[in-house]
Amino acid sequence: MEEQAQREQASPEVQARIRTSFDRQGLMGLLGARITRIAPGRVHIVLPSRPEVAQQHGYFHAGATSAIADTAGGYAAFTLFPEDTDVLTVEYKINLLAPAVGDHIEAVGTVLKSGRTLTVCQLEVFGVQDGRRSLVANGQQTLIRVNRPER
Amino acid sequence: MEEQAQREQASPEVQARIRTSFDRQGLMGLLGARITRIAPGRVHIVLPSRPEVAQQHGYFHAGATSAIADTAGGYAAFTLFPEDTDVLTVEYKINLLAPAVGDHIEAVGTVLKSGRTLTVCQLEVFGVQDGRRSLVANGQQTLIRVNRPER
Amino acid sequence: MEEQAQREQASPEVQARIRTSFDRQGLMGLLGARITRIAPGRVHIVLPSRPEVAQQHGYFHAGATSAIADTAGGYAAFTLFPEDTDVLTVEYKINLLAPAVGDHIEAVGTVLKSGRTLTVCQLEVFGVQDGRRSLVANGQQTLIRVNRPER
Amino acid sequence: MEEQAQREQASPEVQARIRTSFDRQGLMGLLGARITRIAPGRVHIVLPSRPEVAQQHGYFHAGATSAIADTAGGYAAFTLFPEDTDVLTVEYKINLLAPAVGDHIEAVGTVLKSGRTLTVCQLEVFGVQDGRRSLVANGQQTLIRVNRPER
16 A cells, blocks of 8 residues: 555655756746646646636636646656656647636646657646536647756 | 728727737736737737746746637637627647747737638747747647627 | 446447448448447447558558547447437547557547537557557547538 | 749659658558659648548548548658658647548648657648639648668
């Protein structure tokens, strides 16, 4: 059981690397998003509801939904990369299945296929209201591993 | 020439309808985006550079790039709809072609096909630095026309 | 157990409707594809390997892989539609994850979200060699329900 | 004018390389597709109408439409690659904009962005009837350059 729990968390080094990177993303701070789980090949990001992340009818804006989905997928890929590398989104496709409503939305990025150069992730976003989750968006993303840019 | 210029602007009613809707989008205000052109079947949205819309390396975040692309496409579709209708994004796909850098980025949404129920738009995002534009993202979007929700 | 098995097969009427439609698809016959399972919201299509469905290196051609994936998704949506309707693919996106090799490939279309007008399906294609299955393609598809065209 | 025409054709070496590869694609032969133009960064493929490439209503099957679109994009990318390389489709997304009807359909693949590793193409498919062309599908494709596999 404990072993199970350990396997479900990325190593402290990977977690630290991702949290440091996440904190440098101005957009995530501006939106009010936070990482809630970093497992090998899977990352969760939560975004609380507020008018500043809404569209004209008060639902979460597709742009906010997509932004945390894209970021969750990127870090999910990143959990499986060696230390001196970086990740870039090549492309993604997302279906907005239902109006995104709730106390918060939760994006889950999951690695489907991890290759030497390219990684493919599944993207899911759930609307969460009073603990009930429903799928509001579903997507698929391609990422590329790059050597970390020189400083 | 004047006729040409007129054709290239949506009617005052359509422009007003779109600006009113845009101003209600909390996310567009939060990002600092603004609509710069509303033509029939084509809408431009500009987002100035600042750390709050960046990713970890200082480029525009793919989520910000996508958010204004999605919005530009949505309003481009909306310019061709009757008054008592509304538009929802069904899905979109976007390729991030190059790091999005510049004084600002400019999203251009253009209607490719306008049907009774569904509209398909092309999405382009340009990085603009000192007046030089280069394509940084390219996508395709499907939208659905819906009756305006009751109030 | 029997109830379970019953639920996992579409009704005889739905199965007949889909097999009749499938048999009218010239392309499926030309490729040599056949439907192997019709469950509510899920359809399987199998395509045996032969040089006529390959690309230049002898793998299954992405076009053949996509054709059976698109068709499996379309019929998966169709299993949930009323009798006097029809289904059209609006769009799909597919990632070719690995070279498609095997005795045959098997496409599985699964309904993710079934709405009044639009249905969204997940598309998976497996390469099968000596009974071992590996995922070779993964996609997402949007479909629209239409009234059956007049004759 | 002559210079213009020259620029619009790929070199004889590139054309020969692509025609040889195309002739090895069993699926293109099975469908009855042929390459009609090979320019740097742009390739056209034509598919004549016949029942064997149709879906259940007699229109071109989305799988056939996609197959020639994917192939046109792949060879468009290939025209810009060095001799000892090969191209693989990473993913594509295609919108079926209208029923694909006509004497034949014509797919045009055009390179949007050619990078060291990845190339992004626009895919267009036109239905052609009595010389009149109308856009029936529009897509976007990501490809990867690989070293030619050992023999």
